[in-house]
Amino acid sequence: MSTATRHKLEMLRTLPSDAARQIQWSFADRYELQMLVQSVRAVARGPVARLVAQGGRNTHEWTPAKAEMLEAFDQSGITAVFMDPEQGGFIAGPRNLALALVAFELAWVDGGAATASLAGCLALAPIHERGTPEQQDRYMKLAAPPQPGEDRKPWRGAFCLTEPIPYVGVDTGMLDGKIRIVEWKPGEEPILQVEKRGRFITNIGFANFVTAAVDSGDDRIKGSCMVILEEGDPGIFDRGTATKKMVHQLSSTGDPIFNLRVPASRIVGGYDIKDGVLVPRYSHSEVIEAVFRRTRVTVGVMTAAKLLSAVEPVIRYQRGRFRGAATATPGSVRYEMGLQAREDALHRLVDVWATGEASASLAFAAARAFDELDPLEREADRIIAERGVSGTRAKAKFLRQVSDEAASLLRLMPGDPRREKLQSDTLMRFVTLDSLADILCPAAKLWNTGWGAQMMREAVSLMGGYGITEDCPGFLGNKWMDAQLEATYEGPEAVQRRQLSVTMTNPVFLAQLRNWIREMRGIASERPGTGACTLATAMTMWLWTLERLQHSTDSDGGKLYQSARQGVTFPLADALCWLLAARCQILDVLELDRRGAQDSSVAEGLSGLVNFLTDLCHVQTARAGGEAARICAELVFGYNRHPAWDEEGYRGCYQQDELDALEGFVPGIAACATDVIAGDGSHPSKAGPCAKCNGAEQFLTLHSKLATCLTGSRLAKDRAAEAVSKLMIPEVLDYPA
Amino acid sequence: MSNGYHIVVCGSVVPDPLQTLEPIETPAGPALKNEMLLPAVLDPWAAHALYEAANLAAHAAGSKVWLVSLGARAKLRQVMMTIAQKVSFELVPIDGPASGFIDAHATAALLAEAIQSITGLDRSRLLLFGGWESASRGAGVTMQLIGERLGILDQFQGVDQLTMQPDGAFEILERIEGGRHQVSLCQGPPALFGWATGNLPEPRNNPQIGMANMRAIMPALQRAKTVAPAPDALRYRSASPPKQQRQTRIVKNLSAEEIAREIVAWIEKA
Incomplete structure (x- = not known):
């Protein structure tokens, strides 16, 4: 059927419906995702949109109004999307499409709201992808919204990577942050000192835990790792100042400072002891690769x-x-x-x-x-x-x-x-x-x-x-x-x-x-x-x-x-x-x-x-x-270097007298020749003789075909x-x- | 009441009120332009009834809520993705036309038949809920007609509040003129309640409730009986939207009272 004929038959009548999108994006058979979309949409076009309309973006600080948005996330199931059903979630199996749909619906109204939601998942992702079963059990359950009858506040997390301060988003391979062993009694778990400064850390204004990337600052620790820090750990858990970012203001972003003592069991994925050296099972880059x-x-x-x-x-x-x-x-x-x-x-x-x-x-x-x-x-x-x-x-x-x-x-x-x-x-x-x-x-x-x-x-x-x-x-x-x-x-x-x-x-x-x-x-x-x-x-x-x-x-x-x-x-x-x-x-x-x-x-x-x-x-x-x-x-x-009006370039050009002579044998050739050197040595007014396409003929055929x-x-x-x-x-x- | 109530809510889907609703003539009679393509919602009047039903059921142990809904199966399915997350209920879907141009008598007959076919429904405990009006086109008689067909004599319309009494009776507030309520006492089920707006806010979405509801709703939708209204039951001479007139004037130096006076004068003149 030709396109012209199709056009005459019927034109677009309304904006694409949800049902059409479900088919296009292959979730027409998954009602749990369709419900999720409706649930997130109600939050996005309700409390989130009202917050933006009321000027909620006009401050860098984390405000009570912004905090209410997180409660709306909890109540509508957005927070629980990342969890397995036994951890308080409601979607079984892989949830990449589910999270994508959450991001789609929230970002339809405000990118910062989407970021606030996704950043919580990002904090949990290292634990989800590479954490030990004990770590997964603890933090997923703590982060799950309370069930009916439960009286507790869900934990919020932040993900802290950060390259050397003050820059942001430069190179994930260069870490700022060190980890050292401060206490290691025979037969007991090592105690670590974690020093880390973060920059542009999302969710930090309210995070109860942080998954932080750190490098070894101790001969007894090999390489880098990710470590979980909690708000109540002994030491400094300073949320720092709010980042004065010009966008995504509904998400909390700050430059925190941590100097905390934590047990080695907080290393994401655990560790082994080899020849007296603590070897994390996953380097920070291995965790990040799986997460990102x-x-x-x-x-x-x-x-x-x-x-x-x-x-x-x-x-x-x-x-x-x-x-x-x-x-x-x-x-x-x-x-x-x-x-x-x-x-x-x-x-x-x-x-x-x-x-x-x-x-x-x-x-x-x-x-x-x-x-x-x-x-x-x-x-x-x-x-x-x-x-x-x-x-x-x-x-x-x-x-x-x-x-x-x-x-x-x-x-x-x-x-x-x-x-x-x-x-x-x-x-x-x-x-x-x-x-x-x-x-x-x-x-x-x-x-x-x-x-x-x-x-x-x-x-x-x-x-x-x-x-x-x-x-x-x-x-x-x-x-x-x-x-x-x-x-x-x-x-x-x-x-x-x-x-x-x-x-x-x-x-x-x-x-x-x-x-x-x-x-x-x-x-x-x-x-x-x-x-x-x-x-x-x-x-x-x-x-x-x-x-x-x-x-x-x-x-x-x-x-x-x-x-x-x-x-x-x-x-x-x-x-x-x-x-x-x-x-x-x-x-x-x-x-x-x-x-x-x-x-x-x-x-x-x-x-x-x-x-x-x-x-x-x-x-x-x-x-x-x-x-x-x-x-x-x-x-x-x-x-390729462009031919120039030099000796080498001239070799590929016609001389005017040579062309005149050829005209007797090949009438019209002079009209076709573009690069002609006159008898006085002058050349056409351009950058040089035209470049050749040696070896690229097939490309030019394709190029022409594409046109x-x-x-x-x-x-x-x-x-x-x-x-x-x-x-x-x-x-x-x-x-x- | 020890065994609770069997609450049946009648309610269907209507186009999202934000959409442009333009009547058109079709070979089958009047219809709304692109109605099948427009997003739909549960009729807001019926939705109030459903939330009130769920609230009553939550306060009367052993109660159960059904939602009997006549509408295009695909539309019902889409609307359930939202409604099913709000309160617990069992859906009794009927796959058929639900536009505002369908005869209320035909609709009432189909709904009454569906209610009678609900397995395990105890008519002596039946409370029939629905919207007093409809956002699609308020015939305002559908609920009464269903009640008559089911032999329910105690009927209340424009209900804003239903309060259980210690003796099992209900105190009912019905809307009357002048912004006032008529207070009635009803001994108990069976009874019919055509709800106005009630007093409850729209419940928040709860995906756990949604997942539980949908396990039964999806098979019910697949089994939904397809029906057609009785032909030639009702004929329309014409259909047109209410006339709108818009006059905008920007003023900066008038008080609210002055603006109000001017609007009243404009209305009186119009």
Whole structure:
């Protein structure tokens, strides 16, 4: 079915419903998550929105009004999401998607509220991921909200990493904080002295415990670790001053000072004694790796939510922009359509919406991947232990062998019976999904927050000066500013790019990416309006570029794709993010199209909704393809030295008299030649002879193909814009502003 | 009362009041534009009745609450994601049309039939709750019609308060003109109460209650009987939203009294 025909059939009628989103983001079968969404939404658009509207963000300090927000979190089940049912929670199994949905709903109104919720989970995450059973039991139960009949206050936690003061969000590998043994009686547990200064520590204004990263300051302790500090421990537990941050003011942030005596059993994950030395079972970086690779996804979700939350207020503003003016009378275009009579206003809103869809799809895909990965990882660990493989290096070597086999199998053609092992073998499934999670998490964090911040600015600009006032509906100005912090939380953009530059060369991932190209072509043949073909070409170009850069040098002979060459690796990571997000967006729309008819509340407007979302996919893939092409072209050609008007450059040029002579044999050749040296030695007025594309012909073919793949993408944008101008929105926003 | 009450609450879904509600003509009669696509909520009048029912049940040991609801299955399911977290109840869903244009007689017949089919329902302990009005379009007769069909003679409308007496009777406050209440005494069940707003706030969401409720609600929704209202039971000549008129004037130097006087004058003139 052509896109033009689809358009004539039905257009978008209302904003996407909850039921449609549940199908798109794959939780239509999970009522516990649907209830969670409603519960969190009631808090977000109720007490949180009122707090923001009443100026709750206008102070850095932790206030009683902000504290009430935490009580609302407890009462509505938000706090308990992180806990297992036996610890006071209500959702069994992995909860990455659940936490992502919490972040989405809270950030729809205020990023700081989402951060306040997530920071509590972040404090518990080291204990959840690597803590001893005793630690898990104690702190999860203490942090669980009280059950009916219980009279206690739940403990709140803070996560304290911090690089050398005064900087924030610089490098997670450089720790500030020392741990020493101050007492170690024979046969007894060592007593530790922990000195730690924190900077920009979320939740510190009210935290009862802190999970802090520290380095050894004692020959009798090996390496680094994370340690749990409690408010009542002997020594100094100083919450410090409130950080004067300009964003996320609903979360408590401060610069604490700790100097506390704690038993060694507070080391997260426990310790062993080897030759008189206390050896933590997990270094701080091992704990952090396990924690951040999950929790970063939720940060990416936050910016996605904000972009999608901007759509309704912007539409309402655009439509009502001129009402009240003497010249805008009812029935006139200015009165009825307002700014939506202007193509640019609609097109820019379509861009914001398309980015929001893509980023939400990417982040939720990442969250679902971790939900699938969590049990698989435990099962893989069990199998590896059963096979007698122990130690970090031995395990890595073992998994490398499994990965090699998985990559080989993934390279086989679809339908090859040998591929069946990829599904039936737990270790194969693990390394395949693990390689994907290693990409999706940093990509969601990096692209959603980084590009999301740019697009949030665009959303604010669509509201004119109103956008940066406190009374802008939807708090768009706040959301734009907040996005900058989200880009920094849990590892700034450079950290995500660094991780991607390593993980995106994993052969298991690359084999999957090749399969995705085939997958996208298949989708394109069935659904040409999605832009899947464009994406397939862009993915092919990205792969070609990666392989080229991995085996090329610059004009000075320097290796291009290497750890220190971040000018090469980082932009290529950026390009990949665009492609990943666009793919996830397409897959989500296809899922909605496939399953939407089963739900009568979605079925009625399904065709119009799918048509619109498909057009957004087309818009987004065109943008993603363009960004990838720009980056790849820069990297492929940018490290070649441009020919100059020197002796070497002249060798590649025609001499004027030589050309005159050739004209007799090849009429018209003079008109085609661009680099011609005149008889007096003068040359055309430009930087030098045109650069050649030796060895990059295939790239140029792809580049050219990608350009023509954009055919129809602007028509899709026009259709989407028209739909935006006609869809029905509620009378008012469902939260105060 | 030693064995508690069997409280049946009748209530359905209505479009979220923040949405634009635009009547349109369809081959099947009038309807609201995009009604199936709009977010829905439990009819606020019925919601008050449900919260009052749960409160009464909590204070009378052995009581049980059912919510009998006629609406599109998919819509009911979405609304349950919120309502099921607020109070404990068992859902008796009927999959059928629930718009404000459905005949109250047909609706009452379907609801009465569903109530009669509830397994284990003790009619001698039955308290039938519902909204006095409806946010979809207040016919204001549905509850009375259900009561008549079930043979419940003690009926109270516009109820704001129900107080249990030591002897098992109820003291009931019903709204009457002039912002006053009529006080009645009822010996006990069976009785019907069409609630106004009651006195209770909306309960907070409690996911533990939600998880417990949903274990029964999801299968009930899957089993819900699909029904259609009697054809040609009611015909509409036309349907239109109430007329709105908006005149905005920004003033800075008027007192609240002066503004109030001006508004009253404007209303009188209109």
